[in-house]
Amino acid sequence: AGEGSAPVPGDGAGPPAPERVLFPPTFSVSEIKNKQRRHFMFLRWKQQQRKEKLALKKKRKKEREALGDKAPPKAVPKTIENQRVYDETTVDPNDEEVAFDEATDEFAPYFNRQTVPKILITTSDRPRGRTVRFCEQLATVIPNSHVFYRRGLALKRIIPQCIARDFTDLIVINEDRKIPNGLVLSHLPDGPTAHFRMSSVRLRKEIKRKGKEPTEHVPEVILNNFTTRLGHSIGRMFAALFPHDPQFVGRQVATFHNQRDYIFFRFHRYIFKSEKKVGIQELGPRFTLKLRSLQKGTFDSKFGEYEWIHKRREMDTSRRKFHL
Amino acid sequence: QVLLSKNYEKALEEIDENLIYWPRFIRHKCKQRFTKITQYLIRIRKLTLKRQRKLVPLRRKIERRENRREEKALIAAQLDNAIEKELLERLKQDTYGDIYNFPIHAFDKALQQQDAESESESDAEREEDEDDDEDVDKREFVEAEDSELSDFEDMDKLETSSEEEQEEEEEVEEKASHSKSKGKTPLKGPARRKRPHIEIEYEEETEPSTKTKAA
Numbered sequence: 001a002g003e004g005s006a007p008v009p010g011d012g013a014g015p016p017a018p019e020r021v022l023f024p025p026t027f028s029v030s031e032i033k034n035k036q037r038r039h040f041m042f043l044r045w046k047q048q049q050r051k052e053k054l055a056l057k058k059k060r061k062k063e064r065e066a067l068g069d070k071a072p073p074k075a076v077p078k079t080i081e082n083q084r085v086y087d088e089t090t091v092d093p094n095d096e097e098v099a100f101d102e103a104t105d106e107f108a109p110y111f112n113r114q115t116v117p118k119i120l121i122t123t124s125d126r127p128r129g130r131t132v133r134f135c136e137q138l139a140t141v142i143p144n145s146h147v148f149y150r151r152g153l154a155l156k157r158i159i160p161q162c163i164a165r166d167f168t169d170l171i172v173i174n175e176d177r178k179i180p181n182g183l184v185l186s187h188l189p190d191g192p193t194a195h196f197r198m199s200s201v202r203l204r205k206e207i208k209r210k211g212k213e214p215t216e217h218v219p220e221v222i223l224n225n226f227t228t229r230l231g232h233s234i235g236r237m238f239a240a241l242f243p244h245d246p247q248f249v250g251r252q253v254a255t256f257h258n259q260r261d262y263i264f265f266r267f268h269r270y271i272f273k274s275e276k277k278v279g280i281q282e283l284g285p286r287f288t289l290k291l292r293s294l295q296k297g298t299f300d301s302k303f304g305e306y307e308w309i310h311k312r313r314e315m316d317t318s319r320r321k322f323h324l
Numbered sequence: 325q326v327l328l329s330k331n332y333e334k335a336l337e338e339i340d341e342n343l344i345y346w347p348r349f350i351r352h353k354c355k356q357r358f359t360k361i362t363q364y365l366i367r368i369r370k371l372t373l374k375r376q377r378k379l380v381p382l383r384r385k386i387e388r389r390e391n392r393r394e395e396k397a398l399i400a401a402q403l404d405n406a407i408e409k410e411l412l413e414r415l416k417q418d419t420y421g422d423i424y425n426f427p428i429h430a431f432d433k434a435l436q437q438q439d440a441e442s443e444s445e446s447d448a449e450r451e452e453d454e455d456d457d458e459d460v461d462k463r464e465f466v467e468a469e470d471s472e473l474s475d476f477e478d479m480d481k482l483e484t485s486s487e488e489e490q491e492e493e494e495e496v497e498e499k500a501s502h503s504k505s506k507g508k509t510p511l512k513g514p515a516r517r518k519r520p521h522i523e524i525e526y527e528e529e530t531e532p533s534t535k536t537k538a539a
Binding site: 264 | 374375386390391393394396397398400401403404406407408410411412414415420421423424
């Protein structure tokens with residue numbers, strides 16, 4: 001069969017007349033052996049497709065205008081959030097079982113205002129400069145937190161000491177090749193331990209903003225999009241880091257936003273310019289977390305009881321399935 | 325092969341005895357090698373008692389995939405908008421109390437109270453805003469959900485005053501969505517300024533519905 005088009009023999013530029021060429025019915029652009037000509041034909045085919053698409057759009061728009069008020073409503077574009085596979089553990093706001101669970105789990109003393117959060121931030125062995133600075137900034141963001149450096153001490157021995165000194169939470173920032181890349185957050189008096197993978201950490205000087213440092217006021221907390229049971233428990237873990245009564249005078253807000261299983265942390269200062277307008281200015285570090293595992297008790301890698309582990313082969317099969 | 329004794333000094337002597345006719349230099353090198361071996365064996369035994377670092381290999385494909393997904397999730401999240409919305413919601417729900425005195429807000433509330441008293445006006449409003457009612461209902465659902473997930477210290481406040489506020493909020497919502505549907509482009513203007521590159525545009529009116537379905 002060969003090619004039925006491109007009648008110019010041997011020349012690289014290709015034929016100039018696009019409209020009068022006829023193709024045999026079972027011909028496709030990919031069958032041409034010559035790369036330059038194939039490329040040219042493909043571009044031409046693409047142009048034709050685009051023209052058709054544009055014509056279709058215009059036609060539809062005209063129809064829509066012609067119908068006027070009786071036009072059908074515009075179609076909602078499909079997004080990943082729209083098409084998300086429905087998770088059966090999604091929390092219904094009026095669910096009593098969930099409410100009862102939450103009243104009796106490990107965070108109940110915090111939410112009943114019996115305990116004040118006190119947080120210990122530490123790193124893995126031999127932290128490098130970036131991690132150290134990140135720890136310091138994190139300590140300014142979270143009120144009532146202390147940074148201690150671990151000089152080869154085992155976590156299992158630190159934990160009883162922390163409990164003895166009345167710490168409520170422990171944050172360990174794991175470091176690899178001079179950048180922090182992991183976060184272990186454990187609620188101390190026998191609480192759940194969450195292990196996250198941390199990425200895109202930006203220190204304060206790397207953020208493009210002109211704000212000053214965060215002050216000592218207690219910030220507000222925003223937790224967005226934690227819908228499933230698992231997400232709910234993680235959200236409560238984050239909420240338990242901050243003291244209860246935010247000082248609105250400080251106008252600072254810490255946000256944990258969950259989107260497609262990535263939790264984005266941001267720290268802003270806001271100001272209400274009018275009733276319907278608010279301006280925010282980013283200060284403080286930012287990072288994103290992805291949950292790797294959630295353990296029932298405190299940190300114990302060998303004998304711990306895992307409530308949830310991210311299993312890549314089972315859980316990453318669908319692009320529209322999220323767990324948080 | 326000769327098995328040396330476990331005692332370090334005796335082993336050195338045994339080396340000397342076995343290599344008796346060898347040159348001095350070679351005997352010395354042998355003993356040095358033996359010393360090094362014993363030292364590193366000691367070190368191994370000491371290290372195995374401490375915590376061992378477990379090396380987990382990175383998988384390049386997976387790393388790339390996760391980074392790319394993170395970028396896309398960041399774009400889809402529209403963080404600035406989400407935070408601003410949440411803050412405005414909290415302002416409306418009076419979580420900030422009397423710190424911010426916006427005269428328009430108070431004026432609106434006074435207006436709503438007047439409207440609640442005169443029934444005919446409220447009926448007319450509700451007839452007009454049939455579409456907005458759906459949005460209002462959905463918005464209430466969203467608000468309740470967000471309020472569950474957001475600051476827990478305000479749960480007490482919201483539970484007690486939720487009923488009183490719901491009626492007021494309905495009308496505030498209607499007005500808000502009214503103004504939003506009329507003035508679509510001005511709202512998108514400042515939002516556009518904040519985003520640098522790729523933009524995913526959602527229809528303003530159906531945005532609450534996408535939120536409820538997904539979140």
